[in-house]
Amino acid sequence: MSAALVVVGAGPRGTGVLERIAANAPELLPADRPLHIHLVDPHPPGGGRIWRHEQSPLLRMNSMAEDVTMFTDERSTLDGPVRPGPSLAEWAARPEEFAPYREIADPALRAELHTLAPTDFPTRRAQSAYLDWVFRRAVADLPPHITVTVHRDTARRIDGPADGPQLVHLSDRVLTADHVLLTLGHLDSTPDPRYAADAAFAARHGRFHLPPAHSADVAAELEHIAPGEHTVLRGFGLAFVDLVSLLTEGRGGRFEEAADGGLVYRPSGREPVVHVGSRRGVPYHSKTGYRLVGPPPPFPRYFDATAVDALLDRPGALELRRDAWPLMAKEIAFGHYHELFHAHPGRTALPWAEFLDGLDAHPWASPELGALVERAVPDPADRLDLERLDHPLAGLELGSAEELQRYLRRYIAEDADRRVDPAHSADLGAFLALLSLFGQLPRILASGRLTARSVGEEVDEWFFGYFSYLASGPPGFRLRQLLALSEAGVVRFLGAGVRVERDERTGSWLASGATVPGRTVTATALVEAYLPKHVLARTRDPLLRELHRDGRIVEEVVSDPEHTHRSGLLTIRPRDGRVLDPALGGEPHPRRTALGPHTSVRAAAAFARPRTDSPGFRQNDAAARALLDALAGVGAAEVTVAEAAEAEVVAAV
Structure with a gap:
């Protein structure tokens, strides 16, 4: 008896789950339980819509080629097996060594990949080629009893009881599935009402x-x-x-x-x-163009599992800025000063051990910690000022437009210089610490302990915006170009x-x-000039629109006596991505799962950096294992000959 899984959305998230299915299937899905996977996406699998090849070659990634991977490694902490694979940089350097090899058809893209350095910022077309290869490798790694069919189509509706087969309606056919996974990626909504007047x-x-x-x-x-x-x-x-x-x-x-x-x-x-x-x-702020000079900081130190356990053990509601941010900020400071003291000791006035003792002892933003930093770091330019970084022009008033142009050109030039000068590698230490916060932050978000106002104003509005501003900026050469455009x-x-x-x-x-x-x-x-925010109530995705209209999915709403925050995100169970279904009393739907940026499990990065124990890998692995457990035990839906004949069947790559 075969089982069927329909995956709606074949971009990076869908591809990542497919890779985890391939890794976990030998353990969890017996060979006598054949599984057929339908991948549904109008765009090419692997890259999907956002990373499709058909876009301007001017558009680039904001990560270096060596900092992008789709594969787990020795630092990954997950229940499934680690299956290492190349980063974008490693794959581009010798693609013919990685099966299944297929030569890139676009000569301009071939030339880019041939000369791509690990510290280059690739075009999005280069990432599209990498994701295409990752998808083909994931399919090739599936055991023989798992097959894949790609449908270049749009899913429009899902029917079916919670305890029976699910019917996924495409443009001209209906797929029957035992489980449906929604990895829809970045979606569009009708414009926010605040733009209606303009x-x-x-x-x-x-x-x-x-x-x-x-x-x-x-x-x-x-x-x-x-x-x-x-x-x-x-x-x-x-x-x-x-x-x-x-x-x-x-x-x-x-x-x-x-x-x-x-x-x-x-x-x-x-x-x-x-x-x-x-x-x-x-x-x-642009991305740095260098690596750490000193040894890697041993994260986490302050914002670790023990500290978060203590936070969650406190009575009463929590607030991000009041309760969690002091620990998060100290973690960022630890990353910054660890690199400064180890890589540039001539610019410090205390031994590292003495400074670290003080950093451990004093609360964030306390006068004692401020005095310690002033004593240990003589040059203010070497000190970490998170508030000043957040409000760089606060209190500044200039007399003319031309004075403003000159001021900002100096500011941008100094920032661009700093990002390519290893003398300022402490900035990279702070950046890596900021990334490390996502090892524990999801636990606080999933706990339900934050006040509604804190989730809305401090998490969704302030923190994620601040994170993007500090850690998700453009390549450094874009700031040089901006200077030239300003001067012109x-x-x-x-x-x-x-x-x-x-x-x-x-x-x-x-x-x-x-x-x-x-x-x-x-x-x-x-x-x-903002990236669109998907809001479930105004979604343009036909499948989500129908499910929302029928009361089978619900927008995340965080409410308390003081405030109500509607995030616009699809509510899922954090541990396995099961969709919460109002028709089932708000319980998780046993046959519907969702993962990705349109869901209530928030993420900061589109792709993982190697050897950082990416939360995205853990989410993909947990979801894949839960899916395989469920599919191993269901009496399944048969794949019809008509479905397979009318789609692109991926039998071998």
């Missing part, structure tokens, strides 16, 4: 307004912005970096090396004039606390910032 304003006056969107999907829409048109980009993160690349290099401009080693931008004449501002008023007058800075208002008389937007009081810029195009 959209209506644009329609009324014949202007251009773009709500948050994935950059690869809107290249054609950007053509509606005319050359020379004054355009406000509200947002200064990764979406801004992508969009400004499409509006400049994507329109024929080019960067050239200057005599002083910097860059000069040569406009094509087709660029708009881009005015950019945000709450902080500065771009995300193509990009102009608005400063912090940006505000955009509508002027009905002129049909224009008026943009201003707090850094230059009284300064206003007039624009006829407005782009929300």
Whole structure:
């Protein structure tokens, strides 16, 4: 009797679970229990929508090639077996050594992979090729009694009782499954109501307004912005970096090396004039271009399982900033100062052991800890100031727009220099510590102990935004390009606390910032330069929309007597990803699982860094093992000949 699993979404998360199924199947699924896996996705398996090959070669990853892997390693702590595999850098260096080998068809991509250095930031097309290979390897590693069929289609509805087969409706067929896994990845919603007024304003006056969107999907829409048109980009993160690349290099401009080693931008004449501002008023910090100089810090020290156990044992509700952040901040400080003291001891004034004793003894943000840091680290530039990092322009008021341009060019140049100079490798120590927080943070989020206001304002709004700003910025060369665009007058800075208002008389937007009081810029195009946030109640995914309408899935709502927070995320059981079903009294559905960024198990990184014990691997492994346990014991749905004949059957790779 065979079993059937339908996986909706064949991008990195679906591929990662498939790899874990291949690793765990020999232990958990007997050879006399054949399993057929249907993968459903309108986009190519492996990369899926976000990492598909068909996107601009200007769009790049914000991770170095050596920092991207889809494989577990000796540091992974999971119940299933470790199956090592190459990072993107290792695979690109010698792809013919890794089965199943298939030569890349695109000559430009072949050339990129051939010259890709471990510390390069690859194009997203390069990552697409890597993910295609990872998918084909995962299929090849499946035992003979597990087969795969790929359906290049969209799932539209799921029917079926909790104790019986599930019917997954595609465009022109119905798949019968014993279990359904939703790994849908990054999804779209209808625009947030807060953008409705600007959209209506644009329609009324014949202007251009773009709500948050994935950059690869809107290249054609950007053509509606005319050359020379004054355009406000509200947002200064990764979406801004992508969009400004499409509006400049994507329109024929080019960067050239200057005599002083910097860059000069040569406009094509087709660029708009881009005015950019945000709450902080500065771009995300770029990724570092170096490795640690000293020994790796032994994380965790302060934000470990014992500390989190103690937090969760406290009576009453918890708040992230009050209760957890002091430990999290000390962990970041430990990473920063461990590297500073071990790699650059000449810039410290105390022995490391003495400093560490003080760091252990004094609470975060205490006067005693502040005095210790001042005594041990003479140069303020070597000290970690998390509040100043969060609000870099706080209290700054300048007298003119040109003064602001000069100030921010200095700020960006100094930041770009710092990110490539190993003398500042303490920044990398802090970055690695920030990543390490996700070893324990999910436990606090899953505990249900945080107040609703803390989940909404401190976790979803502040912490994840701060994390992205510090740790998920662009490659360093993007800041050099931004400087060149500013010096060419193509990009102009608005400063912090940006505000955009509508002027009905002129049909224009008026943009201003707090850094230059009284300064206003007039624009006829407005782009929300943010990555879209998926909200279940406004989802554009037809499958989730139907399930939500029918009351079979529910948005995560955190509520207490003081506050209610609606996250927009699909609620799942953290330990195995089972979907909570209101029709079953809010209990987990025994035949439906979901994993990924659209779910209530929050994650920070799209891909794992090697040897960091990625939480994503643990989630994939736990879900794969739970699925295999369930599928080993069900009386299963047969795969029909018609289904297999009309789909792409992956029998061998």
